[in-house]
Amino acid sequence: MPILDARDVHGGYGGMNILNGVDMAIEADEVGVIVGPNGAGKSTMLKAIFGLLHVSQGEIRLRGEPIHNLSPHQLVQRGMGFVPQEHNVFPSLTVQENLEMGAFLKPANVGRMLGQVFAFFPPLKDKRRQPAGELSGGQRQMVAMGRALMAEPSLLLLDEPTAGLSPRYMNDIFARVREINAAGVGILMVEQNARQALAIADKGFVLAAGQNRFTDTGAALLADPDVAKSFLGG
Amino acid sequence: MNELVFFLNNVVIAGSVTGSIYAIGAVGVTLVFSIMRFAHFAHADIMTFGAFMVMLLATAFPTAGAAIGVPAALVLLPVAMALTAALAVGIDRAFYKPLRAHGVKPIVMVIASLGVTLMLQGLIRLFSGTGGQSLYVDDRKEIFRLTLPLEGVRVPVVITEPQLYLFVLTIACVVGLHLFLSRSRLGKAMRAMSDNPDLAQASGINTHTIVAVTWVIAGGLAAIAGTLLSLDVTFKPDLSFFLLLPIFAAAIVGGVGHPFGAIAGGFVVGFAETLAVFNWGVLLRPFRDSLPEWLAGAGNLAFVGTEYKIVVPFFILVAILVWRPTGIFKGKVI
Numbered sequence: 081m082p083i084l085d086a087r088d089v090h091g092g093y094g095g096m097n098i099l100n101g102v103d104m105a106i107e108a109d110e111v112g113v114i115v116g117p118n119g120a121g122k123s124t125m126l127k128a129i130f131g132l133l134h135v136s137q138g139e140i141r142l143r144g145e146p147i148h149n150l151s152p153h154q155l156v157q158r159g160m161g162f163v164p165q166e167h168n169v170f171p172s173l174t175v176q177e178n179l180e181m182g183a184f185l186k187p188a189n190v191g192r193m194l195g196q197v198f199a200f201f202p203p204l205k206d207k208r209r210q211p212a213g214e215l216s217g218g219q220r221q222m223v224a225m226g227r228a229l230m231a232e233p234s235l236l237l238l239d240e241p242t243a244g245l246s247p248r249y250m251n252d253i254f255a256r257v258r259e260i261n262a263a264g265v266g267i268l269m270v271e272q273n274a275r276q277a278l279a280i281a282d283k284g285f286v287l288a289a290g291q292n293r294f295t296d297t298g299a300a301l302l303a304d305p306d307v308a309k310s311f312l313g314g
Numbered sequence: 315m316n317e318l319v320f321f322l323n324n325v326v327i328a329g330s331v332t333g334s335i336y337a338i339g340a341v342g343v344t345l346v347f348s349i350m351r352f353a354h355f356a357h358a359d360i361m362t363f364g365a366f367m368v369m370l371l372a373t374a375f376p377t378a379g380a381a382i383g384v385p386a387a388l389v390l391l392p393v394a395m396a397l398t399a400a401l402a403v404g405i406d407r408a409f410y411k412p413l414r415a416h417g418v419k420p421i422v423m424v425i426a427s428l429g430v431t432l433m434l435q436g437l438i439r440l441f442s443g444t445g446g447q448s449l450y451v452d453d454r455k456e457i458f459r460l461t462l463p464l465e466g467v468r469v470p471v472v473i474t475e476p477q478l479y480l481f482v483l484t485i486a487c488v489v490g491l492h493l494f495l496s497r498s499r500l501g502k503a504m505r506a507m508s509d510n511p512d513l514a515q516a517s518g519i520n521t522h523t524i525v526a527v528t529w530v531i532a533g534g535l536a537a538i539a540g541t542l543l544s545l546d547v548t549f550k551p552d553l554s555f556f557l558l559l560p561i562f563a564a565a566i567v568g569g570v571g572h573p574f575g576a577i578a579g580g581f582v583v584g585f586a587e588t589l590a591v592f593n594w595g596v597l598l599r600p601f602r603d604s605l606p607e608w609l610a611g612a613g614n615l616a617f618v619g620t621e622y623k624i625v626v627p628f629f630i631l632v633a634i635l636v637w638r639p640t641g642i643f644k645g646k647v648i
Contacts, residue, residue: 130516156518164516170509173502180499181506185518187499231518 364537
């Protein structure tokens with residue numbers, strides 16, 4: 081059974097539909113990557129899955145259970161984690177306090193999970209008493225991902241984790257995403273850096289105008305000349 | 315030396331008293347703003363309500379504190395704090411929560427809180443009458459006079475019993491608040507929600523709980539401030555008129571959203587008030603012989619008369635909004 085199974089999802093803001101029937105399924109041990117042009121509904125789809133957007137039609141299942149239109153708070157309890165693209169840390173809280181907030185629903189886990197997150201992102205350990213607002217973009221992204229990991233999610237949604245990062249940090253983040261996945265967390269991420277992202281993807285979803293254009297394995301999408309021509313810049 | 319003692323009594327002690335009350339009130343205003351993003355105008359009336367609860371309780375159990383030698387009002391304060399906290403949560407459920415659920419603009423919430431002000435004030439007036447009443451129902455207000463052991467000092471340092479309680483409770487509140495916000499899970503969640511409410515929700519923090527906790531703290535602190543003010547002077551149903559402006563000035567001076575800024579702001583406003591109404595002529599008296607006639611002859615050299623004390627926070631508010639709208643600690647702009 082797929083960990084996430086979304087079928088024919090329609091939704092949008094204030095009566096205007098952005099998603100016009102999106103299908104998306106990934107297994108518990110997979111990395112799924114959503115790519116596509118601006119305005120295709122990539123981030124909107126993540127928000128719809130995480131209950132931040134009203135789903136007017138279709139259904140979304142987490143481990144077979146319908147979850148569409150549950151609140152983010154309930155989804156965190158069910159093992160979903162979400163890292164927004166922007167405003168994804170608490171700037172006035174220290175790094176460690178940011179991480180603690182991630183484990184708000186599981187306070188008993190804080191000590192153990194802090195150790196794990198610091199092992200994933202060693203730079204954070206030295207900065208744990210520093211306010212997150214003072215960190216660089218790449219380190220903030222680590223705090224944001226670390227915060228989501230603190231709740232021990234089984235599915236992690238990442239909205240453009242490498243946006244605005246230098247190539248060095250970008251490769252670092254992709255490597256971390258693979259490691260997190262190897263540790264048993266299903267990943268669904270939206271990415272602008274389509275080639276690098278598809279290279280680590282088990283499943284790729286190319287969206288355009290709120291619908292699936294191509295759905296295949298990451299490798300197959302990269303090899304497909306139509307995908308390359310229309311969406312990967314030749 | 316007598317003049318310096320006079321200064322001590324009328325500025326240092328009086329300023330600390332006023333400052334403490336404003337500080338505790340302003341913390342509530344700033345906490346409510348940082349979690350719910352609106353200026354809660356009814357906060358001063360919640361302070362009055364706390365004092366009113368103490369008055370009712372002290373009238374019902376006038377000898378509650380006799381056994382340990384403190385006024386009944388002080389022993390019953392925790393009960394009044396709980397009742398005031400419950401009132402604050404109740405008001406939120408009844409009036410603000412439905413508005414929030416509709417996603418109204420902050421200004422609508424502000425106007426709603428103005429309505430709550432009028433309602434609370436009318437309600438208190440209905441039961442307490444319009445006159446002033448002492449919260450010392452069955453006890454005697456102790457006044458301590460300390461004559462400094464210095465030559466030529468005849469004027470004593472005067473401090474009253476409720477002022478001592480006020481200082482102790484203010485320190486306890488500040489320390490308690492600091493520990494709560496920096497150490498406890500709920501306190502950190504409050505700061506997190508103040509930083510970024512959406513991310514707080516995405517982290518699994520139940521924002522409804524945080525809102526309720528905020529009202530409990532704001533209400534409890536309001537009860538302390540209102541009660542200690544009423545103990546020091548008298549209880550009046552329209553106390554809030556003299557509190558509203560100073561506590562908002564204090565919250566803004568300190569930087570809205572910063573609890574410790576609000577405390578600093580409270581003392582800034584409190585001391586500014588007492589310095590403005592202090593008769594500086596007193597300090598010139600020892601040098602009377604060497605001063606020019608026009609200065610030595612002046613009777614009262616205060617900046618403003620005591621009856622116009624309320625204009626001081628107003629001026630501070632205008633000045634800070636013009637020159638530094640984010641306050642001392644770079645808060646949010648209301």
